[in-house]
Amino acid sequence: MKILLVYPSYPDTFWSFRHALRFISKKAAFPPLGLLTVASMLPGEWKKKLIDMNVNDLTDEDIKWADYVFISAMVVQRDSVKEVLSRCKALNTKTVCGGPLFTTGYDEFVGVDHFVLGEAESTLPLFMVDLDKGEAKHLYESDEKPPVDNTPLPMWSLIDINQYSSLAIQYSRGCPFDCEFCDIIILNGHIPRTKQKEQMLAELDAVYETGWRGGVFIVDDNFIGNKKKLKAETLPAIIEWQKQKKHPFSFFTEVSINLSDDEQLMRLMAEARFDRIFIGIETPNEDSLTECNKLPNKGRDLARAVKILQNNGFEVQGGFIVGFDSDPASIFRSQINFIQKSGIVTAMVGLLNAPRGTRLYHRLKKENRLLKDITGDNTDYSINFIPKMNYETLINGYRNILHTIYSPKHYYERVKTFLREYNPPKVNKAPQLRFHHIEGLFKSIWFLGIKEKGRRYYWRLILSTLFKKPRAFPLSVSLSVFGFHFRKVAERLNTNQLEDVTSSG
Numbered sequence: 069m070k071i072l073l074v075y076p077s078y079p080d081t082f083w084s085f086r087h088a089l090r091f092i093s094k095k096a097a098f099p100p101l102g103l104l105t106v107a108s109m110l111p112g113e114w115k116k117k118l119i120d121m122n123v124n125d126l127t128d129e130d131i132k133w134a135d136y137v138f139i140s141a142m143v144v145q146r147d148s149v150k151e152v153l154s155r156c157k158a159l160n161t162k163t164v165c166g167g168p169l170f171t172t173g174y175d176e177f178v179g180v181d182h183f184v185l186g187e188a189e190s191t192l193p194l195f196m197v198d199l200d201k202g203e204a205k206h207l208y209e210s211d212e213k214p215p216v217d218n219t220p221l222p223m224w225s226l227i228d229i230n231q232y233s234s235l236a237i238q239y240s241r242g243c244p245f246d247c248e249f250c251d252i253i254i255l256n257g258h259i260p261r262t263k264q265k266e267q268m269l270a271e272l273d274a275v276y277e278t279g280w281r282g283g284v285f286i287v288d289d290n291f292i293g294n295k296k297k298l299k300a301e302t303l304p305a306i307i308e309w310q311k312q313k314k315h316p317f318s319f320f321t322e323v324s325i326n327l328s329d330d331e332q333l334m335r336l337m338a339e340a341r342f343d344r345i346f347i348g349i350e351t352p353n354e355d356s357l358t359e360c361n362k363l364p365n366k367g368r369d370l371a372r373a374v375k376i377l378q379n380n381g382f383e384v385q386g387g388f389i390v391g392f393d394s395d396p397a398s399i400f401r402s403q404i405n406f407i408q409k410s411g412i413v414t415a416m417v418g419l420l421n422a423p424r425g426t427r428l429y430h431r432l433k434k435e436n437r438l439l440k441d442i443t444g445d446n447t448d449y450s451i452n453f454i455p456k457m458n459y460e461t462l463i464n465g466y467r468n469i470l471h472t473i474y475s476p477k478h479y480y481e482r483v484k485t486f487l488r489e490y491n492p493p494k495v496n497k498a499p500q501l502r503f504h505h506i507e508g509l510f511k512s513i514w515f516l517g518i519k520e521k522g523r524r525y526y527w528r529l530i531l532s533t534l535f536k537k538p539r540a541f542p543l544s545v546s547l548s549v550f551g552f553h554f555r556k557v558a559e560r561l562n563t564n565q566l567e568d569v570t571s572s573g
Contacts, residue, residue, distance in 0.1 A: 069114040072134035072161075073107055073226070075100035076141050076148030077121040080557060081445045082416050083144075084122075085233070088553035091511045092504040095231040096122040098285055101238065102140050102167060104222035106188050110196075118226040121148060131159050136181075140167030143423070143444030153179055164195070168255055172424045173441065174207075185209040187241075187256075189219060213257040216241060217264060221274045234283040234320065237271040239263055239302070243290040245324065247348070248360045248431070249389070251423040252289045260293030265305040272309055276316060282502075286321040295333055303336040310341055320344040324364040328373040338381040338493045345377065349386040352406040353399055356392035360428070374410045378489035383543070386412040389446070390466055391420030393456040400465035404472050411485035413547050414554075417469050418446030419462070422453055447557070449565040467565070470558045476522025479551045480529045486547075487533060487540050505542065512545050516552055 078084045085097045100120055107116050117133070119126045131137060137156050141149045146169060156163050157179045165177065166184040174183045182204055184191045190210040198204045216238070229235060240263070241256040263271070275284060292298060310317070319342040327333060327345070349370060350362050357366045377384050388407065390399055407415045421442040422429040432438050437454040447470075455462050472478055516526040526548055533544040 069111070070133060070135045071107075071110060071114055071116050071138060072130055072136070073100075073103045073116065073118040073138045073140075074126060074152055075103055075118070075120045075122070076139065076145040076152055078145060079147070079445060079448075080560065081144065082447050082554060082557050084557075085550070085553055087556040088549045089233055091508045091515075091549045091552075092233065093507060094233045094504070096120065097233050098236050098287075099227050099229070099232050100140065101222060101236045101287060102188075103138065104224065104226060105219060105238075106138065106140070106166075106192065107223040107226055108220035109188060109192055116223070116226060120227065120231075121152075123228070123231045126152065126155075128155070128159060131156055131161050134161055136162050136164050138164045138166075140165070141169040142167065143169050143173070143442060145169065146444065150177070153177065166191075168251075169444075171209075171255060172251060176441070181206070183207045183209070186211065187214055189214040189216075213242070213259070213261065216261050217267065219263070219267075221270060224274060224278045229278050229280050234285050235275050235278070235280050236285040236287050237268075237275065238287050239268060239291060240288045240293055242293060244293050245290070245361075245363055246427075247362050248428045249420060249422065249426055251426050254425045256289055260290065262294050262297055262302070265301045268302060269305060269309055272306070272317070276313060281316045282318070284317045284319055286319055288321060290324055291321040292323045292327055292330075292333065295330060299333055299336060303333075303340050306340045307336065315341060317341065318343050320346075322346045325349070325368070325370065325373050326364040328376040334377070334380040334382075343381065343492065344383045344385060346385040346387065347374075349374075349406075349412070350389045351392065351395070351399070352402050353392070353395060355394035356399075359392050359394045371406065371410045374412060375489055378411065378486060379491050381490070381492040383414075383486070383490065384410075384412055385414035386410070386416065388415060388417040389420050390417065390469070391451060391455050391457070391462055395457060397457075397461070400469055403469055404478075407473050408478060408482055408485070411482055411487075411489060413479070413482050413486050414550060415473055415482075416447070417466070417473070419449065419451045419466055420455075421446050421451060448561055463565070467562060470562070474551065474554045474558045476520070476525045476551070476555075479554070480522075480525035480548075483529055483544060483547050483551075484532070487537055487544065490540060490543075492539075508549060509545055512549055512552075516548055520552070 080086050103118060119130055139149060139152060153163060162181040164182045164184055165180050170183055171185045174185060184195050186209055190212040191208040195204060195208050240260045242258060242260045243252050244258060244260060246253060323345050325347050351357060352370060374384050388403055422432050423442055432453045440452050442452045443450050449463060517523050529544055533541050
């Protein structure tokens with residue numbers, strides 16, 4: 069059997085980091101970890117090829133070579149998925165589809181030969197047995213949340229790791245919280261399922277053996293969902309592994325804000341070389357936090373919690389949302405003020421949307437306020453329900469947030485605020501200097517220090533960091549490049565949105 073695994077392309081969003089990646093000559097931020105893992109679940113004697121359309125073009129010859137094309141995708145990749153399915157149908161190649169997009173919305177796709185939904189550990193073996201008997205069904209689905217102890221190592225040999233800015237592994241699935249707008253609990257459940265420390269070390273060994281040295285994204289929904297096991301087993305094992313291998317990796321993951329309450333956990337994560345964490349801050353408005361049931365954020369000083377994390381060596385990246393029913397007219401200024409005060413440089417602000425199956429989706433459906441499916445990109449000025457706030461007020465306020473926080477003046481101010489609080493542990497060895505780091509520095513000087521209009525802010529940051537906090541100099545350059553990406557995407561989205569308004573008017 070010849071299997072082609074296809075990962076469709078992303079549109080240009082804040083999460084694509086496309087404009088930043090060009091500074092270091094990389095094609096994509098992260099590899100398709102799900103497909104690489106599925107490849108390891110298929111029979112060893114089968115021939116496998118993987119095309120990540122964010123890195124390489126998908127040719128007709130690739131499709132015609134395959135007996136089956138396996139496609140996995142997230143909602144934001146929907147348009148690319150439909151194009152791939154159309155091409156496969158035209159070339160008479162059978163398709164097998166799974167992953168988050170199909171698990172929550174397979175009914176919108178026609179012409180797919182087989183859907184393998186839910187978690188592959190549960191449904192893929194059933195499909196494989198039937199396929200071997202020549203009796204493969206159209207639909208395989210399961211609500212089972214299987215253990216992740218026996219999930220095989222990703223098949224890293226299928227990709228060129230040098231095309232990515234970071235590699236990725238998974239430690240756990242699931243989140244203990246129940247935010248109204250989030251579909252994580254639908255896909256992965258409430259109870260965090262974790263890998264054993266031996267399995268995690270095997271994952272790290274597999275990445276290490278590829279020759280990779282640098283950032284590794286631990287893709288968990290909430291890495292600290294099981295704090296007790298992390299502190300007692302997993303992190304001590306990772307710390308020892310890092311020491312033995314001379315600290316080849318730094319880690320980035322997603323956590324909840326209550327990490328700031330646990331000094332031991334923060335210390336262990338920093339010692340293991342976790343230096344970036346993404347947190348769903350959502351909103352500084354307490355009524356909106358209550359509305360969406362964001363339990364770990366309620367009743368706390370969010371800015372102080374962020375400062376604690378920064379003091380303990382973490383660059384806090386944050387997700388923010390506007391469009392809650394409880395949002396007052398002042399929410400836009402409140403969001404801007406909080407983001408600037410907190411020094412959250414990478415601040416992803418989006419409009420509230422209701423993914424299929426979430427409690428928010430069902431509530432809005434009951435209230436007859438749903439309009440359409442989500443695009444998967446909550447930063448593209450789209451909203452799939454009728455908001456309580458006047459629509460024009462919401463859109464204009466959202467546009468003002470993006471225009472303000474990504475402007476050179478405000479963005480570079482935020483970097484300085486962060487660096488004043490940032491206190492990485494001395495135990496962490498500096499990352500090895502590589503050619504793409506030097507390339508990125510010189511490109512940043514050219515594009516940000518010479519060509520861009522806001523170049524004076526770039527030079528103030530770079531020179532100030534170089535003389536006052538030289539250890540943070542590489543990070544200041546990296547964050548400057550991220551800012552360039554955010555501005556480019558914000559400008560394009562704003563232009564597209566204004567064109568849509570003009571054409572509809």
